[in-house]
Amino acid sequence: MGAMLRLRDYFVAVLLLQFPLVTVGQAGAAEARTAQYMESIRTRTPELTAFLREMPKGGDLHNHLGGAIYAESMIAWGAQDSVCIELTTLRSVRPPCDSANRPPLSTALTNSTLYGGIIDAWSVRNRDRTRRNGHDQFFDTFGKFSAALERRTGYALAEVSSRAAGGNVSYLELMITAGGPGGPIGIGSSVRWTDDFQVMVQRLSAAGITDAVRAGIAEIDTSEVRRNQLLRCGTPTADPGCDVTMRYLYQVLRATQPAQIFAQILTGFMLASEDSRVVGINLVQPEDDYVALRDYSLHMRMIEYLRMKYPQVAVTLHAGELAPGLVPPEALRFHIGQAVRAAGAKRIGHGTAIMHENAPYELLREMANRRTLVEIGLSSSDIILNIRGSDHPLRTYLAQGVPVALATDDEGVARSDLSQEFLKAVREQNLTYVELKQMARNSIEYAFVAGASLWVDPSFRQRVPQCTDLDSRSCSEFIATSEKAILQRNLERDFARFEQKYAERASTD
Secondary structure (H helix, E strand, O other): OHHHHHHHHHHHHHHHHHOOOOOOOOOHHHHHHHHHHHHHOOOOHHHHHHHHHHOOOEEEEEEEHHHHOOHHHHHHHHHHOOOEEOOOOOOEEOOOOOOOOOOEHHHHHHOHHHHHHHHHHOOOOOOOOOOOOHHHHHHHHHHHHHHHHOOOHHHHHHHHHHHHHHOOEEEEEEEEOOOOOOHHHHHHHOOOOOOOHHHHHHHHHHHOHHHHHHHHHHHHHHHHHHHHHHOOOOOOOOOHHHHOEEEEEEEEEOOOOHHHHHHHHHHHHHHHHHOOOEEEEEEEOOOOOHHHHHOHHHHHHHHHHHHHHOOOOEEEEEEOOOOEOOEOHHHHOOHHHHHHHOOOOOEEEEOOOHHHOOOHHHHHHHHHHHOOEEEEOHHHHHHHHOOOHHHOOHHHHHHOOOOEEEOOEOHHHHOOOHHHHHHHHHHHHOOOHHHHHHHHHHHHHOOOOOOOOOEOOOOOOOEOHHHOOOOOHHHHHHHOOOHHHHHHHHHHHHHHHHHHHHHHHHHHO
């Protein structure tokens, strides 16, 4: 027994030396023993799965609300809303239905073959790699399930919050579209395009762009009320999802024409300026789309201009979600660089093409110095780009000191959740417990939620003087002025409880 204890203490010391960013004074032996425990089950997937599900994960910073919903939920909602299903395409469509080619979606509830086929068509479940590439199947799902989801935003918020709580995720930044019927795309279509951005602002203002902003705020209000009702928030039987903090990123459909794009970006900046729940903007739709490629630099200039008008609004951008062969080589060379340097993105989504950029190491150093976080979606990179394992640049970002955080991207379409992303990170990227913990902390540190950080430096070595003791009165006074610090203190407390539990387990195994 004495030899076993000495050997265990040796491994604890090795772990502490291996991870110099976390000191004994901060985390102590409990963290090291928890790391030791995870190493002991690294090859035992069922136990590793349970461990990672229970692990505090902080936030999910890259989550498309539309793609986050599982097909089973959308089938049920669409059936209740009298939505129809096209049997040849398995696309949901608005009524009227007919009995032959587009019966009610409710038909699937009593037809298991149709039900399973719809799930496969509305996600990447059971995809056949020999018949169709993952990129096309992934992006085609959105057009197929949209009619079943369009009236259910509040229900979608309830589902993602409840699932997040079940996976020990405490914060969500959800990409949403808001702006009323027609919205900014319709308003943008009504004005004549010019690349004089000041004139475009004037034209869109005259066309009623503020109406889209007001409609967006009203949509969020209505959806949150429904979400709270569904989760029974404020009652003794409240779902744990009620405690998940939600913020929104206004998503811009970048496969549209310039006037429509500019109208959407302007709406996003205005909405984020007026409603604190909307914390930033992002551009969505495939980065390799013809219009998205053709106008990429134009889109970056639009954002650069509007960011100067609305400097308090944060920007995160899908950039470098590309791979060789998907686009011509030239398109791989500049997207991340322009997103960081021209558009001023504080975060980058995916960034898988980083090493194809012009002067990639110079760009990586710049991202490290700027503290530009990369939102890593391992499942979606695998599905869409066929990039996995050592082909993924996650390890490159870590080696160059660029902050990263794991994210789900579209967990319903991908049939995943953040716990599964953590599992892929361990199994395919060989990440350690301390690296996962750093990423969880990053997800709150680099979140666009308001307030000062609990931490003095981005390596999480030292907290602000007021919070040396998290339970002190001075710390309570400090976090009272910062939503971010509240989330960070809660995360540290969650880690302390989690590590105490698994440190004890490591000691007895």
